[in-house]
Amino acid sequence: MENSPDPVSPLLEVRGISKSFGAVRALQEVDFTLRAGEIHALLGENGAGKSTLIKVITGVFPRDAGTVRLGGEEVVPRSAKAALGAGIATVYQEVNLLPNLSVAQNLFLDRQPMRFGIVREGEMRRRAKALLADFGLDIDVAAPLGNYSVAIQHVTAIARAVDLSARVLILDEPTASLDRHEVEILFGIMRQLAQRGIGIVFVSHFLDQVYEISDRITVLRNGRLVGERETASLPRLELIRMMLGRELAETTSTRASATEHKAREICASFEGYGKAGYVAPFNLELRHGEVVGLAGLLGSGRTETARLVFGAERADRGQARVEGAPVRLQSPRDGVRHGFGYCPEERKTDGIIAELSVRENIVLALQAKRGLHRPLSRREQDEIARRYVRMLDIRPPDPERPVGLLSGGNQQKVLLARWLATSPRLLVLDEPTRGIDVGAHAEIIRLIRELCDDGLALLVISSELDEIVTYSDRVVVLRDRAHVEELAGEAIDVGNILAAIAADGAATAHEGRA
Amino acid sequence: MKGLPPVLITAIVLVAGFVLCALQFPTIASTRVVGNLLTDNAFLGIVATGMTFVIISGGIDLSVGSVIGFTTVFVALAIERWGMPPLVAFVAILLLSAAFGAAMGAVIHVFDLPPFIVTLAGMFLARGASFLLSTESVPITAPVYSAVSDFAVRMPGGGRLTAIAIIMLAIVIAGALLLHLTRFGANVYALGGNRTTASLMGVAVGKMTIKIYMLSSLLAGIAGIVFSFYTSAGYSLSAVGVELDTIAAVVIGGTLLTGGQGSVIGTFLGVLIQGLIQTYINFDGTLSSWWTKIATGVLLFAFIALQQGLVALARRPVVKSAGAAS
Numbered sequence: 160m161e162n163s164p165d166p167v168s169p170l171l172e173v174r175g176i177s178k179s180f181g182a183v184r185a186l187q188e189v190d191f192t193l194r195a196g197e198i199h200a201l202l203g204e205n206g207a208g209k210s211t212l213i214k215v216i217t218g219v220f221p222r223d224a225g226t227v228r229l230g231g232e233e234v235v236p237r238s239a240k241a242a243l244g245a246g247i248a249t250v251y252q253e254v255n256l257l258p259n260l261s262v263a264q265n266l267f268l269d270r271q272p273m274r275f276g277i278v279r280e281g282e283m284r285r286r287a288k289a290l291l292a293d294f295g296l297d298i299d300v301a302a303p304l305g306n307y308s309v310a311i312q313h314v315t316a317i318a319r320a321v322d323l324s325a326r327v328l329i330l331d332e333p334t335a336s337l338d339r340h341e342v343e344i345l346f347g348i349m350r351q352l353a354q355r356g357i358g359i360v361f362v363s364h365f366l367d368q369v370y371e372i373s374d375r376i377t378v379l380r381n382g383r384l385v386g387e388r389e390t391a392s393l394p395r396l397e398l399i400r401m402m403l404g405r406e407l408a409e410t411t412s413t414r415a416s417a418t419e420h421k422a423r424e425i426c427a428s429f430e431g432y433g434k435a436g437y438v439a440p441f442n443l444e445l446r447h448g449e450v451v452g453l454a455g456l457l458g459s460g461r462t463e464t465a466r467l468v469f470g471a472e473r474a475d476r477g478q479a480r481v482e483g484a485p486v487r488l489q490s491p492r493d494g495v496r497h498g499f500g501y502c503p504e505e506r507k508t509d510g511i512i513a514e515l516s517v518r519e520n521i522v523l524a525l526q527a528k529r530g531l532h533r534p535l536s537r538r539e540q541d542e543i544a545r546r547y548v549r550m551l552d553i554r555p556p557d558p559e560r561p562v563g564l565l566s567g568g569n570q571q572k573v574l575l576a577r578w579l580a581t582s583p584r585l586l587v588l589d590e591p592t593r594g595i596d597v598g599a600h601a602e603i604i605r606l607i608r609e610l611c612d613d614g615l616a617l618l619v620i621s622s623e624l625d626e627i628v629t630y631s632d633r634v635v636v637l638r639d640r641a642h643v644e645e646l647a648g649e650a651i652d653v654g655n656i657l658a659a660i661a662a663d664g665a666a667t668a669h670e671g672r673a
Numbered sequence: 674m675k676g677l678p679p680v681l682i683t684a685i686v687l688v689a690g691f692v693l694c695a696l697q698f699p700t701i702a703s704t705r706v707v708g709n710l711l712t713d714n715a716f717l718g719i720v721a722t723g724m725t726f727v728i729i730s731g732g733i734d735l736s737v738g739s740v741i742g743f744t745t746v747f748v749a750l751a752i753e754r755w756g757m758p759p760l761v762a763f764v765a766i767l768l769l770s771a772a773f774g775a776a777m778g779a780v781i782h783v784f785d786l787p788p789f790i791v792t793l794a795g796m797f798l799a800r801g802a803s804f805l806l807s808t809e810s811v812p813i814t815a816p817v818y819s820a821v822s823d824f825a826v827r828m829p830g831g832g833r834l835t836a837i838a839i840i841m842l843a844i845v846i847a848g849a850l851l852l853h854l855t856r857f858g859a860n861v862y863a864l865g866g867n868r869t870t871a872s873l874m875g876v877a878v879g880k881m882t883i884k885i886y887m888l889s890s891l892l893a894g895i896a897g898i899v900f901s902f903y904t905s906a907g908y909s910l911s912a913v914g915v916e917l918d919t920i921a922a923v924v925i926g927g928t929l930l931t932g933g934q935g936s937v938i939g940t941f942l943g944v945l946i947q948g949l950i951q952t953y954i955n956f957d958g959t960l961s962s963w964w965t966k967i968a969t970g971v972l973l974f975a976f977i978a979l980q981q982g983l984v985a986l987a988r989r990p991v992v993k994s995a996g997a998a999s
Contacts, residue, residue, distance in 0.1 A: 239873050255873050257866035259933035264859050269875040277854045319874075 170195040170358040171327050176225035178215055185211040186382045193327060193358040198349055200361045200373035200390070204402055204457050204622065208382040209362055213329055217242040217249050229327065248320030252332040254312040256319070258305025263287035265304050266319050294318050294348050310341035314348060321352060328352065329360040334368055338436070346372050364458035365639055366395065378402055396661040402456070403624065403657070423448055425483070426584050426616035429468065432477030438463045439641035440477055445585055445616040450607060452631030453620045454656050460640035461620045462504060465587045468618060469501040470494035495528050500578030502571070504589040504620070510574045513563030517553065518544035520562050520573050525580045547576035551606065571603060585616040592626060604630055624653045636660060679927025680939040682979065686972070687946050694949060698956045704832025706952060711838035714948040716741065716896040716903065718841040718941060720915065721922045722848035723892030725940040728923050729852070730885050731865040731932030732788035736777065736795035737893040738915035740770050742908070743803040744897020749811035749907025759817045767894045773799065774890025778883035796916065803909035810908040813901060821902050837899045844892065849937040861885060865932025921969050922947055925976050946972065
């Protein structure tokens with residue numbers, strides 16, 4: 160932690176904020192300092208506590224401990240509205256405006272210019288136009304906001320916040336759905352606002368943008384403050400190390416050497432595969448008996464790649480082949496038909512059906528693959544369920560128990576069993592070890608290795624670099640929604656992965672969103 | 674401006690329907706028939722104006738038919754049995770119905786309950802209460818009633834614009850002004866767009882909810898009084914199912930059932946379309962009056978399908994970063 164005395168008196172001073180949800184400590188003793196007129200990036204991986212910190216500052220969540228001072232005075236907002244009243248405005252990625260109202264109404268809702276109890280529509284439009292002109296927008300303010308692009312909606316939201324005399328402007332992932340040109344416009348506006356003395360908190364996972372726009376950076380990890388640095392004097396590699404929390408380390412792949420896997424048969428390949436605004440085109444070969452790891456920061460395009468590969472998202476360019484034959488992957492159904500399986504990251508919402516039994520969950524994908532007119536008999540179902548409960552050591556070994564009552568690790572195994580039952584050729588695992596205790600962790604990794612030895616092709620996403628290094632034959636590194644590096648054999652180690660993530664990718668950074 | 678395309682379509686349907694009816698029965702195209710149409714549907718127009726606010730705000734009010742029924746019984750008993758001067762009875766029932774609506778709005782907001790359930794309870798409550806007052810039809814003989822019934826503005830062509838039709842038109846106009854020109858109106862749209870967002874943007878969501886249901890019940894009370902003028906009686910079974918006719922009129926008028934879009938003028942046109950169908954069936958003479966319901970049903974389907982189409986279109990941003998300078 161850095162504790163150098165601030166040369167400028169801080170605008171927003173957050174000291175010792177703690178917040179728990181039940182037993183989970185989301186924030187522990189976090190400090191954060193924002194100066195007037197600076198653009199301050201707030202960074203951290205998934206679960207680092209960025210959103211919680213913002214919500215505590217803006218009064219959406221009550222805090223357990225700590226103080227927030229704005230311009231030297233302590234503020235305790237009890238709601239987002241109260242925070243806005245105090246001068247702290249937040250613009251979220253999901254624009255919090257009303258698309259069914261006109262742009263002008265959105266800007267002046269609840270504070271329209273009135274005469275004799277009637278809204279002065281003309282006056283309101285004139286003012287709205289003048290206000291947006293400050294932000295370089297010249298649009299028809301009488302049209303519904305929903306008619307305009309997300310970028311314009313963002314600017315409208317910012318204009319409203321600033322016009323409500325905001326002193327602190329928090330922008331939560333404002334650029335996630337903007338294209339390069341729109342990002343430029345937004346950055347121009349941010350600089351202009353900073354010049355007016357507004358303190359801006361910029362939350363983003365696009366590191367290039369962070370380096371382009373921010374003056375200082377605060378990094379959180381696991382609910383704790385890692386440090387606060389000047390952007391100009393913080394090397395990229397150092398920043399990534401702060402975010403991921405590891406020293407350049409030693410672990411190397413224990414997998415087969417690079418020469419060996421060249422000999423393996425190709426299971427599925429993707430050439431120039433991609434989707435505009437989703438993931439930049441990539442080449443990827445998946446071989447039988449091989450684990451390919453996908454590494455990168457949150458939002459780098461890992462899950463997006465997995466969804467394209469499975470067919471959960473439609474690619475708009477490139478060619479996919481299965482066992483050499485060209486195929487079209489238009490939907491998860493296509494993926495399943497070609498023998499793909501996908502265990503999504505959000506196990507609870509996208510994966511298991513908690514109320515159904517272990518047996519019912521396991522046979523789900525197989526039944527879907529066979530079609531409704533060929534139902535699995537109860538006897539077949541029992542047999543399949545018993546087989547996988549034994550094989551994967553699902554505990555308790557009771558196929559009739561609702562899955563919701565199992566531990567996280569065992570739920571993950573049920574999910575695995577569901578896809579294994581369809582005898583897939585390729586299995587995509589998105590964060591298979593997230594939220595699983597250490598014992599089960601090791602077991603899942605052992606399973607991954609075993610499956611692979613049986614000739615299955617595996618594509619595994621994980622934020623745990625040690626883990627990826629341990630089981631991967633090859634590692635694809637992603638940054639800013641593009642595949643930037645492929646490591647194989649002995650080149651696979653945490654240091655190389657970190658270096659690839661950190662490489663200054665200004666040249667490639669925005670291809671994916673063009 | 675808002676919801677203009679659906680309103681235009683409603684207007685076209687009305688005009689086309691009117692022309693078709695007039696081709697078959699030329700006498701339909703007279704001020705006499707139009708005047709009657711306005712009179713016959715006066716109560717519906719009034720209550721539908723209130724319903725428009727509720728539906729645009731993202732809610733629904735199923736209690737309005739029962740409130741009309743209760744009002745007729747209350748007014749009849751107050752004037753005929755309890756000896757109240759008619760004006761006092763009117764003020765009393767309007768206060769009562771406004772309070773009833775405010776209470777429903779408060780329950781919806783405070784307990785965060787679906788308006789459907791709360792107003793369904795309100796519907797049973799009001800209907801039950803009117804049975805409690807009287808199970809039989811109570812004729813009203815007060816002189817005010819005959820005076821109001823006799824009052825009418827003569828229109829060219831022999832048509833009569835009755836007092837209750839005038840009340841209805843006045844309320845429709847006032848409703849349109851309230852919805853489109855005031856801060857209250859803008860907030861109604863805001864609520865229908867997204868409650869949470871509206872609240873974040875500073876709209877007092879609780880107060881608005883209470884006011885909106887209060888307005889709806891108040892207008893249902895006025896509709897009840899108008900209905901009692903129309904029938905010169907109070908009856909606990911009157912206006913059964915009117916809430917559904919009302920919702921139909923609002924939706925045919927181009928208001929989005931999911932809230933956020935719509936207009937009072939559209940609703941008024943929707944009421945006229947329903948009235949026109951009724952009139953046609955009366956003229957034909959051989960058709961069962963239930964054909965009104967069938968025709969309304971078909972129209973409703975058509976309009977909901979149309980709106981879904983329009984909503985799907987609207988979801989695609991039409992203007993691409995227009996005018997983004999710098």
